[in-house]
Amino acid sequence: MSQKIRGVKGTRDVLPLDTYVKDDDPWVRVGHFHRVEQSARDLFPLYGYREARTPILERTELFVRGIGEVTDIVGKEMYTFDDRGDSVTMRPENTASLVRAYVEHNLQQQEPETKWWYLGPMFRRERQQRGRYRQFTQIGIEAFGNPGPRIDAEQIEMLDRWLRTLEIPFGMHLNTLGDGTCRPRYREALQAYLRSRADELCEECRKRTETNPIRVLDCKNPKCQEVAAGAPSMEAFLCEPCKAHFAGVQDSLQRLGVKYVVDPKLVRGLDYYTRTTYEAIATSGLGAQSTVAGGGRYDGLVKELGGPDVPGIGFAAGVERLALLVAQQGREAVVRPVVFIAPLGDAEAAKADQLAQELRAAGLSAEVSFRKANPGNQLKRADALGARFALVLGDAELKEGRAKLKELKSGAQHEVALAGFAAEVRRLLGGSP
Numbered sequence: 302m303s304q305k306i307r308g309v310k311g312t313r314d315v316l317p318l319d320t321y322v323k324d325d326d327p328w329v330r331v332g333h334f335h336r337v338e339q340s341a342r343d344l345f346p347l348y349g350y351r352e353a354r355t356p357i358l359e360r361t362e363l364f365v366r367g368i369g370e371v372t373d374i375v376g377k378e379m380y381t382f383d384d385r386g387d388s389v390t391m392r393p394e395n396t397a398s399l400v401r402a403y404v405e406h407n408l409q410q411q412e413p414e415t416k417w418w419y420l421g422p423m424f425r426r427e428r429q430q431r432g433r434y435r436q437f438t439q440i441g442i443e444a445f446g447n448p449g450p451r452i453d454a455e456q457i458e459m460l461d462r463w464l465r466t467l468e469i470p471f472g473m474h475l476n477t478l479g480d481g482t483c484r485p486r487y488r489e490a491l492q493a494y495l496r497s498r499a500d501e502l503c504e505e506c507r508k509r510t511e512t513n514p515i516r517v518l519d520c521k522n523p524k525c526q527e528v529a530a531g532a533p534s535m536e537a538f539l540c541e542p543c544k545a546h547f548a549g550v551q552d553s554l555q556r557l558g559v560k561y562v563v564d565p566k567l568v569r570g571l572d573y574y575t576r577t578t579y580e581a582i583a584t585s586g587l588g589a590q591s592t593v594a595g596g597g598r599y600d601g602l603v604k605e606l607g608g609p610d611v612p613g614i615g616f617a618a619g620v621e622r623l624a625l626l627v628a629q630q631g632r633e634a635v636v637r638p639v640v641f642i643a644p645l646g647d648a649e650a651a652k653a654d655q656l657a658q659e660l661r662a663a664g665l666s667a668e669v670s671f672r673k674a675n676p677g678n679q680l681k682r683a684d685a686l687g688a689r690f691a692l693v694l695g696d697a698e699l700k701e702g703r704a705k706l707k708e709l710k711s712g713a714q715h716e717v718a719l720a721g722f723a724a725e726v727r728r729l730l731g732g733s734p
């Protein structure tokens with residue numbers, strides 16, 4: 302036998318059955334992902350978001366300019382390669398790509414406000430750990446052209462509703478990062494403070510003090526957190542318009558009945574955020590990587606990427622983390638066969654194939670047995686598949702054109718005609734599919 306080929310480190314297979322991934326919980330199946338994804342597809346359009354799909358490959362320059370050179374992502378996590386003279390990168394996130402598309406297609410001239418949602422794989426070469434992969438999936442939204450603050454609250458309310466639909470235990474955290482007027486003053490004050498306590502910071506944060514001091518507030522190192530606890534807070538530095546904006550967001554949230562906490566230590570990893578930032582953090586079940594969704598306003602980004610001066614706000618949620626939480630509740634979205642058909646001989650096999658075809662054409666899921674087994678084993682297989690009904694087709698059934706349809710859960714037997722079989726099954730199902 303030749304040697305097995307293993308998947309790439311930091312990537313994972315999501316299958317319809319349990320798989321074991323090192324450092325991860327073994328039981329996340331594709332049905333858990335479906336539940337997360339389908340609920341988003343159902344909900345987001347109710348708020349006017351329409352799906353947008355952009356390529357995985359983008360010019361490297363897009364992320365360097367969009368995310369910022371001194372961020373962890375651009376500094377060390379991107380999958381970048383030379384494509385015969387062009388430097389291209391596999392997207393580490395989707396906001397910069399959607400902004401590129403928005404600018405490239407002149408969306409601002411076509412509609413005053415644009416609301417997009419997306420779903421797809423992102424790539425970051427991070428240290429592998431539970432809840433952190435090198436290929437992972439994000440579902441997110443972006444709204445362009447609306448300065449807020451009511452839309453900020455609308456997005457947070459939508460995220461809140463989505464996570465509550467998924468029955469996930471979480472808290473909503475809210476903060477403001479100020480804007481180009483007030484943040485530089487805050488940055489300076491913070492930097493001065495951090496320099497004065499540099500010897501207590503981790504090495505990374507000593508660097509961040511010079512390049513991206515706000516990120517120090519986010520460091521997980523306990524010593525850095527102690528230093529961060531005494532840091533000046535953004536609130537004291539906010540300019541009047543930013544103060545009013547933040548108050549407006551909170552007023553709207555209260556009117557909409559959304560629960561949240563103001564969290565002055567909430568900062569985001571990417572450079573482009575201004576004013577409102579928010580995160581949904583799981584309160585149990587995820588360990589250290591507990592942020593399931595993060596978002597915020599990025600009023601300067603569209604312009605930074607060559608577009609008009611149009612404000613934007615959005616969030617991105619980690620599908621793997623959400624799927625893990627859904628798996629922990631044992632709530633899976635799976636399609637089970639409505640009817641399992643087991644033919645006993647060759648003549649019955651042809652009839653079984655035909656009946657299955659008829660059911661599927663009527664929109665009912667059906668599975669035919671392709672192996673020879675006794676009726677008892679066939680019923681066991683139907684049960685394992687989670688089928689609603691099982692039909693064992695023998696010589697007698699074929700001759701009479703009638704058969705007994707066994708309802709697996711209750712054990713009830715329903716006598717049905719094979720002519721017009723799909724209609725018979727529909728009738729038995731009543732209103733329920």
Ligand code: ATP
Pocket residue numbers: 394425427432433434435436437438439569570590591592593594595596617618619620621622
């Ligand atoms: P974190 O601090 O959790 O790494 P981040 O600030 O890097 O988050 P964003 O870039 O805002 O996160 O991404 C939004 C969400 O996408 C995160 O809250 C998380 O749920 C998910 N996510 C980010 N990176 C990964 C990863 N490497 N593997 C799995 N999910 C991820």
Ligand code: MG
Pocket residue numbers: 570
């Ligand atoms: Mg990260």
